[in-house]
Amino acid sequence: MALSDSSIKRIALTSGEPAGIGSDLCIQLAQHELACELVIIGSPTLLAQRAKQLGYYVQINTFDPLAPRKYASVGHLTVVPIELAVAAQCGQLNTNNSAYVLKTISEATQGCLNHTFDAMVTAPVHKAVINDAGFAFSGHTEYIAELTGGTPVMMLETPGLRVALVTIHLPLAKVPQAITAARLRSVINVLHHDLTTRFNIANPKILVCGLNPHAGEGGHLGREELDIIDPVLADFRQQGMDIQGSLPADTLFTPHYLDSADAVLAMYHDQGLPVLKHKGFGQAVNITLGLPIIRTSVDHGTALTLAGTGKADLGSLQYALQTALTMAHNT
Template structure:
C-alpha cells in the first residue's frame, strides 16, 4: 500500500520549527511526512530536547524504518544556535521552500506543510524583498492571486483582504476583488476539500452590515452586487451578515466556510476557538500548502516548551486535502 508523501519544511533554524518537526516522529498518520532540513541541526536539537528520535535519510520509493523520522537533508549555510537569528541562513530557509516546491512539481510530494520563517532576517540578508511564504510560493508558481484561509475549532475563515492597515480596508474592497476571492474559495473547497456544493457565509464590512446604508454603503454598493453576480454563476454565497452575530452555532451549522472582509474581523473568533490547533491554508495555488498559525517563537527554541499542536493539525489537513486530490494515494 502506498501513502501520500507530504514535505514539511523546518523553517527558521533558530526558531521552534526544528523542535516541532521532531515531534512528528511516531505521529501515526497514514502518510509519509518528510522533514526538509539540516540533519545535523535536527540531531543536535533532538539531543538538546532529550528526544530519542531516529532520523532516517529520505529515499523515494524506500520504506523508512518504523518509528523513524524521514529527513531530506539540506545543509545549513552557516552554524545555527537556538534562539539566535543569523542572516547567513536566509538562503537555506528559501532553499527549503524551493526544494519542497520542486518535489511537488516532480510528483514526489503530494503537498507541503511549512513551519514558521522570520521575514525580517531574510530581508536583512539582502536580495529580493521577502514578504512571506504565501507571496513567495505564489511568485514561484506564477499564481496571480491567492487567498488566505485559516481553519480550526470547526471553522474555516477566508479573507478578502489580509495584512492592511484598517483605514485602507474599505478602499481595497472592490466588486472584482470580492468575486475573485469567492471564486477561488469555492473552487478549492470543491477540489481540495472534496465538498461538492460549498455553502459560504459572507460578513459585511460595517457594524450591523451597514444598517441599510446608515452605517456605511459598502454592503449596498459593493458587497451585495458581488454576491448577486456569484449566485448567478451557481456559487452559494449568503449574506452579507453582521459580523457580530455571524459566528453563532445556528448560523454556522451548515456552512463550509466564512468569508470575512478583513484580517481582524474573522481571525480573532477562529483563533479563540482553536489557537495552538489552527492551520493556515493557502488557496489558489496549483498545489496543497498548509502552515502553522504561529511564528518562530525564538525564546522557546530548544526549551522543550514549544507546542507542536498546530503543525500536527497542518499535517493532518494537508493529508485530508491530498486524499481529496489524489484519492488513489498514488504516491511513493
C-alpha cells in the same frame, strides 16, 4: 500486503526558522506513527543538535526520491539536506540564515510542482528577519504563489470553523481600496472551487462578512457593501451558489449562523482570524487555496522563547499534516 507507491502519500515539511521551534516540532513529530511518508526539508545538523538538546534519539536518513514510498518510521527522519549559513542558536535570529529559510520553502514547492511530493506543510518562519536580510517577503502564502502561479487565498480551519480572507497581509488603511469587485469574485471562485474539489463539500454554504461595522448600516457607516460586496454576492446567488451576506461580522460569528456554514469569508486578516484562533488556537491549520499544489501550515509563530525547551505544542502541526494528507487523498 504490499501497497502501491501511489497509495502512500509523500508529504514535505519545511523546518522553518532555525532559531525557533520548527526543528523541535519535526523531532517531536518523529516520535509518532504517521499515515504518510514524511520528508523534512532542512538542516540535518540542526535537527541532530536539537534532538540531542531535547533528549530524543532520532535517526536521520537522506531522502532518495527514487526509493519506494514507505510510511514514516517512529524515531526516524527522512531529510532533504539544506545546510545553514551559520550555526543556529535557540531564540537568536540571524539574518545570515534567511536565504536558507527561503531555500527550504522553494525546495518543497518545486518538489510539489514536479510531483515528488503530494503536498507540503510549513513550519513557522519569521518574516521580519527575512526582510531585514534584504528579501522582500510578506509571507509564505505570497512567496509560494510567486513560485507556483495561481490565485492564492488564505483560509484557516479549526474543528467547526473555516475562515478565508479577501485580503491578507495589508495595513488596515489599505484594505478598503483592495476590496474590489474583481478581487472579491476571484476569491469567492477559488474558495468555492477548493471547498468542492479538495474538501469534497457539494455546494458549500459560504457566509460573507461586510467590511464596515453593522455591514455599513445601509450606507450610513460606509458604502462598500452597497456598491461592491452585495452586488457581487447577488451575482453568485443567481448562478446557484449558496452564499449569504454581507453580514455584520460581530453577529456572523455566532452559532445561529455558523452551525450551518461550511466557511466564512472575512474582508481582512484581523476581522476573521482572531475569532478562529480564540476558538481553536493550537488546533488550527493555515491552508493556501487557489494554487496548483497543496500547502498547509501551523497557525502559530516561531515561538523563539520555547525553542529547545521541549515545551512546543505539536497540536497545530499534527492538524496541518492531517489536513494536507486528507486534501492529497481528495485530489
